[in-house]
Amino acid sequence: MHFPASVDAPVRNDQAPWNKFNNKAYVAQNYLDLLPADAEILSKVGGYFSRHCSRHSENRSAGAGSPVLGIDMGAGGNLYPALAMLPWCGRITLFERAPENVEYLRKQCGQVDENWDAFWKVLGDEEGYRDLGSKWRVKFRDVARVKQGNLFKMGRRNWLGFRRAAGKYQIGTMFFVAESISTSLVEFQQAVDSFMSVLAPDAPFAAAFMEGSRGYDVGDEHFPACDVDQERVEKALAPYARELEMARLSDADHLVRPGHTGMILACGVRRSGK
Numbered sequence: 001m002h003f004p005a006s007v008d009a010p011v012r013n014d015q016a017p018w019n020k021f022n023n024k025a026y027v028a029q030n031y032l033d034l035l036p037a038d039a040e041i042l043s044k045v046g047g048y049f050s051r052h053c054s055r056h057s058e059n060r061s062a063g064a065g066s067p068v069l070g071i072d073m074g075a076g077g078n079l080y081p082a083l084a085m086l087p088w089c090g091r092i093t094l095f096e097r098a099p100e101n102v103e104y105l106r107k108q109c110g111q112v113d114e115n116w117d118a119f120w121k122v123l124g125d126e127e128g129y130r131d132l133g134s135k136w137r138v139k140f141r142d143v144a145r146v147k148q149g150n151l152f153k154m155g156r157r158n159w160l161g162f163r164r165a166a167g168k169y170q171i172g173t174m175f176f177v178a179e180s181i182s183t184s185l186v187e188f189q190q191a192v193d194s195f196m197s198v199l200a201p202d203a204p205f206a207a208a209f210m211e212g213s214r215g216y217d218v219g220d221e222h223f224p225a226c227d228v229d230q231e232r233v234e235k236a237l238a239p240y241a242r243e244l245e246m247a248r249l250s251d252a253d254h255l256v257r258p259g260h261t262g263m264i265l266a267c268g269v270r271r272s273g274k
């Protein structure tokens with residue numbers, strides 16, 4: 001007998017229908033127009049990266065003059081985390097699992113759609129972004145590359161005992177991923193662990209989370225999420241991060257996406273050690 005899956009049933013990452021993730025519906029729902037919540041988050045992230053990179057121009061992390069490697073984990077249909085890293089990167093990996101998102105991202109690497117102009121404008125005047133000016137589209141085409149894969153495998157050791165891609169990236173972002181790919185809090189922490197494992201010591205990062213999410217619909221499919229709050233996010237990141245700056249956005253404007261109670265933004269620097 002077949003029982004339809006309940007919205008509240010536990011769903012692990014491997015059980016969710018990523019092969020049916022409808023990219024067109026997701027982008028139309030979230031990113032065809034710039035929503036106030038995204039404008040606020042992007043402005044905070046842009047300000048953070050810009051300040052960090054201008055302060056640290058003397059060391060080997062992002063901002064030191066020579067271009068660095070960046071990663072956006074679980075990029076999906078969202079280019080703005082990658083845009084926020086663009087001025088300092090010689091290569092940005094858009095890491096993603098779902099086939100339709102991979103196809104969309106590959107197309108964007110050839111020619112960025114016009115809806116992303118409004119997002120770039122938010123970054124416009126800050127140091128770093130200002131210097132790129134109208135050349136941002138060409139730069140994005142030159143540096144962004146898509147890698148299809150499963151983020152849970154990135155932190156695993158290969159047969160020689162080395163972690164794949166460990167410490168490879170000097171700047172990174174992960175937006176609405178760790179809490180939005182499984183109902184399991186264990187997988188939430190593992191996703192944070194994987195993201196942190198690929199960042200080099202001193203790498204600045206930005207990560208955004210839906211607060212209190214019960215899952216979300218894309219097209220005809222339901223996708224799992226786990227219910228996290230600021231305390232849980234901070235606890236998950238703290239062992240890996242220094243100079244952690246947390247922000248919570250919960251105004252009515254930020255609740256345009258149903259099924260959650262707010263958004264949490266964390267910016268910080270990858271500490272060495274763990």
Ligand SMILES: C[S@@+](CC[C@H](N)C(=O)[O-])C[C@H]1O[C@@H](n2cnc3c(N)ncnc32)[C@H](O)[C@@H]1O
Pocket residue numbers: 013018021030073074075076077078095096097098101149150151152174175176177180181
């Ligand atoms: C809620 S969406 C967020 C997408 C995008 N970062 C954004 O800000 O809109 C979650 C993304 O994580 C991707 N994803 C799910 N499981 C993954 C995995 N194991 N490895 C890599 N990406 C995964 C999904 O395909 C989807 O694009």
